[in-house]
């Protein structure tokens with residue numbers, strides 16, 4: 044059975060990020076997947092302590108906390124979902140703490156640069172949500188988020204939603220957006236991508 048893991052960078056339980064992740068996971072489950080959502084605000088997630096232990100012991104983060112088992116799970120899952128609101132023009136703080144910890148999944152290459160320690164071929168979907176109407180307004184932040192949590196680790200992106208104008212148009216009120224999220228969830232299961 045395929046296992047889909049979702050990391051939610053929003054602290055709001057009924058918010059837009061949560062709604063869209065829920066619909067993605069519903070879509071994945073409709074294809075027989077086992078799913079789990081990790082709400083970064085609710086686990087005991089500490090920041091990277093800067094020990095650089097993961098440079099000498101690649102694949103292992105020496106910071107032991109509520110995130111530790113989920114960092115391991117990233118290596119074993121079949122697909123990953125990352126969802127995050129835009130806060131003050133950037134990703135949320137909860138998501139930044141998570142990204143710093145992903146350093147442990149990047150190993151140094153002898154000639155410079157990094158290689159992913161996540162086995163290749165896993166699928167990936169991204170959700171961002173923002174109050175502003177222009178989908179390109181935070182494209183640098185979104186590229187950064189997708190790069191470190193997705194393509195940089197070797198995940199293959201099957202779908203992305205940049206939800207805009209979220210105050211006037213919440214995700215819950217848009218059947219089109221919900222259907223799009225559900226369809227992305229189905230695509231996370233390999234045979235459908």
Ligand SMILES: Cc1cc2nc3c(=O)[nH]c(=O)nc-3n(C[C@H](O)[C@H](O)[C@H](O)COP(=O)(O)O)c2cc1C
Pocket residue numbers: 053054055057058059060061127128129130131132133172173174175176209210
């Ligand atoms: C602290 C804070 C800062 C925000 N900063 C921005 C911002 O810079 N640009 C923007 O378009 N929306 C901003 N927003 C709005 C959120 O991105 C928007 O409401 C989003 O849909 C929240 O996601 P959620 O519903 O999953 O919590 C901010 C919201 C909060 C709480």
